[in-house]
Every structure is written in C-alpha cells, then in structure tokens.
C-alpha cells in the first residue's frame with residue numbers, strides 16, 4: 001500500500017513522531033509524501049501549490065491544472081485550494097456551497113498522488129474588497145485607535161464573529177482535507193484603510209479589565225504615547241500581550257472546532273513579521289497542535305512581487321528567517337510563501353520565482369508554497385514555462401532542505417525580540433509605523449552571515465531605540481559578548497546605566513558634509529587613510545561624533561569635511577569592556593553605504609574581532625553576497641551562498657571556521673565541485689570558489705574533520 005492512501009492525519013503523525021524516513025527514487029517524487037521526517041532530518045523539501053478559486057470551481061479547468069502538474073512530475077506534493085478570491089470573509093452560505101466542491105476537487109488531486117487541503121483565505125478578513133458579496137451583518141469591524149474601521153475585517157474577539165468562524169472551520173474540516181491552513185489575514189495590523197487594531201469598545205474594555213485600570217479608546221491611545229517612558233513601555237508591553245492573547249484565543253476556537261470534526265488534522269498558519277501582534281509564534285503553534293499534539297504547519301511570508309528590485313528577495317529571506325527562528329522544533333513543515341500576486345507573468349521571472357524558494361529555505365524554511373498561477377478561469381498556457389522551470393528547480397530545493405534541515409542560522413543578529421514593537425517611536429506617537437528591524441540587511445548583503453535569534457548570535461547589531469524593548473539581562477548578555485551599535489543606541493545604553501560597558505559617549509551630532517576617514521589601526525589594515533562619503537545632502541543620516549569614556553577605547557575612523565580637515569577625531573570606535581565583551585560604536589552611516597572596498601573590509605574585520613573569531617563563515621573578498629550558515633547535526637558546516645549581484649562572482653574567497661581542507665559546492669543545476677582550502681587564517685580555512693552566476697545560489701558543505709571529532 002502506497003503512502004498516499006494513508007489518511008493525512010496518520011501521515012503527519014508519523015512525521016511528528018520521527019518515524020524512519022522513506023527512501024524513494026527521485027524519479028518518482030510525486031508518489032511519495034513531500035518530506036517524511038525522521039527526527040531532525042528531512043528527506044526532501046515540502047512543496048505546495050496554492051490554487052485560486054477560479055482554477056478549481058470549474059471541474060474542467062481543475063483537470064487542466066492537474067494535467068499540467070502531471071506533465072511536470074515532481075513539481076509539487078501538495079495542492080492547496082483557496083476558499084475565496086477576495087479577502088474579506090465570505091457569507092457562510094457561500095462556504096457551505098463550496099465545501100462539497102472542495103471535497104470533490106481534493107479527491108481528484110489525491111487520486112493523482114497529491115496531498116490536498118484547504119486554505120481558508122479569510123478568517124477575520126483583510127482590506128475592503130468585494131464588500132457587496134462578503135460577510136455582512138451585526139459584526140464588529142476592526143477598529144483603530146481613532147475609531148476608524150476596516151469594513152472588510154472584523155474583530156476576532158467579537159462573539160458573533162467567533163460563531164461564524166466556528167461554522168466556517170467546521171464546514172471545511174468536514175470536507176476531509178489532508179490539512180487546513182489559516183491565512184495571514186489573522187493579524188491586527190495593516191487592514192486598509194486602518195493600521196493598528198483592534199480598538200473596538202469591547203477590546204478596549206477587555207484590556208482595561210486585564211490591567212485593572214479604566215480606559216476609553218482616547219485615553220488609552222493617549223497613554224501609549226505620553227507620560228514617563230517606563231510607564232509607557234510597560235503599558236505598550238501589556239498591549240502586545242493582549243494582542244498575543246487575542247490571536248491565541250482565536251486559535252483555541254479554530255483548533256477545538258477542527259479537531260472535534262477531524263481529530264489530529266494538521267493545522268497551518270501563515271505569518272508575516274508580526275511585531276505588533278507580539279510575535280508569539282511558539283505559543284500559537286502549541287495552541288494549534290491541540291491536546292492531541294497534531295502536526296502544525298507554518299508558512300512564513302512577506303511581499304516580493306517584481307523583478308524590478310531583486311533585493312526584495314533577500315529582504316524577504318530575512319523577514320522569513322525571523323519568522324522561523326522562534327518556532328518550536330516540532331514544527332517541521334515550514335513552507336515559505338512564494339507569491340506573485342496579482343500573477344502577471346511579466347512582473348516576475350521564473351528564475352526569480354525559483355530563487356525565492358531557495359533563498360527562503362536558506363534562511364530557515366523546509367519547503368515552499370507557490371502561489372504563482374492564474375487568478376482567472378482561463379487557459380494556463382502562459383504559466384507552462386514557469387511550471388517547467390520550477391520543476392527543474394525542485395532537486396536543488398530538496399538538497400537545501402535535506403542538508404540544512406532546521407539547524408539555526410548563525411552569525412550577526414539584528415537584536416529583535418518579541419517585544420521590539422514596544423520601543424517603536426518611544427518619545428512620540430506609538431503606531432507611527434511598523435518596526436521590522438531591517439537595519440542589518442546591507443551588512444548581510446556584504447558577505448556577512450545572518451542570525452535570527454539572540455541565542456544564535458556571534459555579534460548583535462543594535463539600532464536606534466530598540467534596546468528599550470530589551471530586559472536588563474538581555475542587554476548585559478549581549479554587552480558581555482559582541483555588539484555593533486549606532487549613536488542613538490549608545491545614548492540610550494548610557495542613559496540606562498551601561499556607560500561603563502560601552503566605552504564611548506556621543507559628543508555631537510552633525511547633519512551635513514561629514515566624510516568618514518579610516519585611521520591607522522590594525523583592523524583597518526592597508527586601508528588607513530581611505531574615505532567613505534555617504535553624501536548627507538542626498539541620503540539623510542545624522543553623524544554622531546564620539547568621545548571615548550574609558551581607557552582602551554580605540555578610534556577606527558575620524559570625520560573630515562570637504563576641505564578634508566578633521567572635524568572630529570572619532571566617528572567609529574571599538575572597546576573591550578570589563579566583562580570581556582567587545583563593542584563597536586558606529587556613528588557614521590552605520591547601516592547603509594557600506595559597500596565600497598575599504599569600508600566593507602573594515603566592517604568584516606570589525607565583525608570578526610567583535611565575535612572573537614566565532615563567526616562561522618564570511619566572504620572575505622569584495623563581493624555582494626548573502627550567506628546563511630548552519631551547523632547541521634555535528635560540527636559540519638553548511639552554507640547557502642547567494643550572488644546577489646548582476647555580475648558573475650569571480651574569485652569569491654570564503655573563510656570557513658573549520659579544520660577541514662575540503663569543501664563541496666553544489667550549484668542550482670546540481671553540478672558538484674570539490675574545492676581545496678588554499679590558506680589557514682586562525683581558526684578559519686580559506687576557499688576560492690568557482691564563479692557563481694548573477695542571482696544564483698550555491699550550497700557549500702564542509703564535513704566535520706574526523707581528526708577533530
């Protein structure tokens with residue numbers, strides 16, 4: 001009996017319990033479950049296609065789709081059907097009408113060897129779209145702090161809406177899906193035309209009761225943005241906790257409803273960077289597992305829709321890395337969203353689509369969910385080349401998932417925590433904007449590895465006010481290791497009482513005509529005297545002149561103006577504090593304009609020094625590269641390396657912290673090349689890589705050397 005005839009629940013139960021993996025020939029991938037998991041190792045990537053209602057409502061069109069997949073064996077393991085093509089919730093009658101059709105279509109997919117499930121696109125709703133044909137009635141709309149509403153999104157704490165949601169999930173669970181997905185409408189931020197929710201009367205009262213303080217919407221809004229800083233921060237943290245509970249309560253309802261109908265049915269949730277919602281992914285995953293410990297699936301996402309800006313791919317990879325970092329290890333099926341909404345083929349190339357899937361596995365996923373096909377009940381001709389290209393990409397995705405598994409990314413961490421949003425605009429109005437900490441993206445694109453959790457940081461990079469969201473323990477721990485920070489963070493840390501550990505203070509702030517010049521210091525090596533001009537008149541970024549406050553604080557850059565005379569002796573310095581921690585304060589364009597030869601070389605030397613040679617790998621040559629470094633299993637090193645540049649990368653020199661002189665490189669076509677180290681540099685070996693084509697990835701693997709086991 002083939003695996004495909006097993007009920008999905010037992011299939012996923014096997015994954016969760018770590019039953020032995022099934023060895024299958026890659027020639028017949030469609031006939032096996034996507035990835036059968038044994039402990040921490042995956043055999044293959046999880047690959048899914050999400051299918052819009054116009055492609056499945058009509059049986060003939062759906063058959064055409066299945067045939068397209070069949071013509072490209074191995075293209076996907078799962079076919080997931082959207083309940084709706086618009087984002088506000090549908091009237092219950094429409095869901096009830098569609099459920100038997102969904103059941104038929106999933107059965108047809110299963111007969112051809114695919115797993116098939118349902119993606120509930122709208123649980124609480126998102127944006128104002130198709131309102132005349134969407135859920136209406138006596139439901140409370142999602143409400144912002146000023147009392148404005150989104151008419152397409154409802155309050156998840158509204159009992160009438162909860163009754164509706166229970167009926168929807170009961171109906172779809174009864175259609176016998178192999179799994180059910182909750183989509184990313186389940187969030188409290190960004191339901192146009194409003195931003196922050198939910199401040200309906202009931203939610204404000206619920207929060208007031210929780211705190212034991214009376215609030216109106218107006219007084220609560222006022223309290224978040226006025227008064228003493230510690231009071232504000234405490235109140236904001238409490239609101240984040242309230243948001244966590246709001247989503248947790250909703251998931252308890254979904255879990256109970258679904259598992260009453262279908263015990264053990266895997267539930268999945270699609271996320272984004274959910275800072276305003278309190279980023280409580282681990283707790284939400286526990287709730288969705290339910291008392292029977294059903295498998296939980298996750299789909300991290302963000303917006304990358306066009307070839308015009310290829311760096312959206314790496315930006316999204318970092319968003320996704322954060323979303324994976326705190327998931328419990330029992331969540332093994334992590335399918336990145338790859339979405340090409342509104343699915344116009346010329347907006348995004350097939351190459352970029354395939355690369356996205358690879359980049360998101362590199363940053364933490366174990367598979368991918370393509371949402372890239374038509375939104376019309378029309379022939380699929382224009383999508384055929386895309387499907388063929390994605391089929392060709394599949395073996396590389398499988399390799400990445402198999403080698404990287406769920407081992408964490410090690411490197412430079414942006415310092416985010418679940419409470420980061422509390423520190424957003426601390427001296428002004430809260431909710432002025434979302435606060436995904438993207439300040440490390442250029443550093444990470446300069447050949448330095450990304451980490452997404454504090455526990456996997458070799459260096460922590462703090463920007464602006466974000467330290468206000470940290471606990472004293474979190475700050476002290478980082479300051480006893482290695483931190484890279486900017487002028488505003490230095491001011492905050494010194495005010496919080498960490499002056500003795502930072503080594504510097506801000507002497508002055510300048511907004512024009514500052515130019516950085518590298519001093520004669522070992523970390524600057526041959527680049528002493530070289531300059532970097534971020535052009536403050538174009539790209540606004542205040543310069544922080546720094547003053548050492550401790551013996552041993554060292555100056556690495558000074559500031560000059562357009563006469564090239566010194567205006568400040570220090571705008572970048574390093575200090576090793578009494579805890580043994582190493583600190584670099586960067587007062588001049590700390591996060592951007594880092595990509596000339598001298599600056600990128602200085603930056604790499606500084607990061608390596610801060611980490612005390614614990615960075616697991618970095619690109620030491622002058623290339624625009626992203627890398628994600630893992631230690632899967634033992635002490636082997638696996639690196640996904642992306643040439644994020646439109647020129648081929650010739651002569652890339654990769655330093656890897658290993659005692660092994662031999663590495664193996666596999667490109668996206670499956671070509672494997674061994675490379676011998678040509679140099680030893682402290683605990684690192686240097687490897688000179690074969691040319692990497694523009695916007696392509698390679699997987700580097702270095703075994704643990706037997707002698708140092």
Ligand SMILES: [Zn+2]
Pocket residue numbers: 140142143155156157158198199200201202203
């Ligand atoms: Zn509400």
